[in-house]
Amino acid sequence: MKKQMIILIVVFIVSLCNFAFAKNMLDNPIVSDYKNNSIIDTRSTRFVHFKYTDSRKLVYCNLKVNKLHGNRYAVSIASLTGTQNIIIKDSRQNELKYTYYLSDSKGKINDYELVTGKDLNVYVTTYKGVQIVYTDTQEESMKSLKKYLDMMPAKMLVNLKQILMIPYSNTSCIAGSTKDTRITLYNFAKYDEKTQKNILFHEATHTYANKLIDEKKIDSEYTAYKKYVDADNNYVSSYSKEFYKSNNGKLSEDFADGFAFYLIDEAKFKEKYPNRTKYIENILKM
Numbered sequence: 001m002k003k004q005m006i007i008l009i010v011v012f013i014v015s016l017c018n019f020a021f022a023k024n025m026l027d028n029p030i031v032s033d034y035k036n037n038s039i040i041d042t043r044s045t046r047f048v049h050f051k052y053t054d055s056r057k058l059v060y061c062n063l064k065v066n067k068l069h070g071n072r073y074a075v076s077i078a079s080l081t082g083t084q085n086i087i088i089k090d091s092r093q094n095e096l097k098y099t100y101y102l103s104d105s106k107g108k109i110n111d112y113e114l115v116t117g118k119d120l121n122v123y124v125t126t127y128k129g130v131q132i133v134y135t136d137t138q139e140e141s142m143k144s145l146k147k148y149l150d151m152m153p154a155k156m157l158v159n160l161k162q163i164l165m166i167p168y169s170n171t172s173c174i175a176g177s178t179k180d181t182r183i184t185l186y187n188f189a190k191y192d193e194k195t196q197k198n199i200l201f202h203e204a205t206h207t208y209a210n211k212l213i214d215e216k217k218i219d220s221e222y223t224a225y226k227k228y229v230d231a232d233n234n235y236v237s238s239y240s241k242e243f244y245k246s247n248n249g250k251l252s253e254d255f256a257d258g259f260a261f262y263l264i265d266e267a268k269f270k271e272k273y274p275n276r277t278k279y280i281e282n283i284l285k286m
């Protein structure tokens with residue numbers, strides 16, 4: 001009786017695992033190089049690539065598709081613009097739908113809502129691998145942004161995939177925010193040049209730090225950086241000081257502002273923060 005119970009429990013656990021495994025496969029059987037609802041700059045991209053992560057096969061696609069090696073496919077988007085759905089049916093009777101917003105030959109993305117409820121003309125341009133999404137009222141800011149990207153070391157841009165330029169101020173009055181590889185900037189035009197650089201470099205450093213953490217070159221507590229901060233015995237900005245004090249000594253904001261000020265005026269930064277400078281220069285060599 002006892003043995004039967006154990007067998008039953010084991011069978012139950014195994015079937016639970018299988019269910020979780022199957023569900024995971026069902027949720028995410030294909031991996032595309034663009035997430036659902038992505039903006040695509042058709043002037044720099046002619047194909048969307050995707051692959052199956054298991055043995056299923058593609059049996060239908062509403063767009064022109066080329067089979068590459070193995071389970072990899074390339075969907076041609078070269079002649080398309082506007083909102084496009086890629087519908088894929090696989091050999092296990094699943095239908096998958098990806099929605100993409102494609103630019104036209106001038107970079108305009110028709111019917112794309114950058115700000116919910118606002119009827120804005122939205123454009124995309126790709127510069128140094130970074131997708132900049134902006135409105136036609138922000139052309140000057142977009143040009144400044146490109147100029148500032150030129151001032152950054154190439155390796156700091158590797159993990160920066162997209163900059164969304166919102167033409168309005170944020171309700172909490174923040175100038176920028178970063179999520180993984182994407183930066184959102186608010187009302188960029190209202191700031192002077194030095195502040196604009198500070199905002200962009202600061203947020204871009206967060207995307208760079210995310211990559212350094214992923215690659216285990218630094219840890220998320222910025223442990224190694226702390227020694228250099230302590231040696232300098234000061235704060236790089238009132239913002240980094242406030243953040244440090246109200247977040248148990250967290251150094252992510254000092255790190256971002258440190259890199260930003262270093263990029264804005266290296267000589268001045270070196271004079272005030274000689275230890276951080278050593279650290280930053282070492283990191284940039286990695």
Ligand SMILES: [Zn+2]
Pocket residue numbers: 202203206252253256
């Ligand atoms: Zn920050």
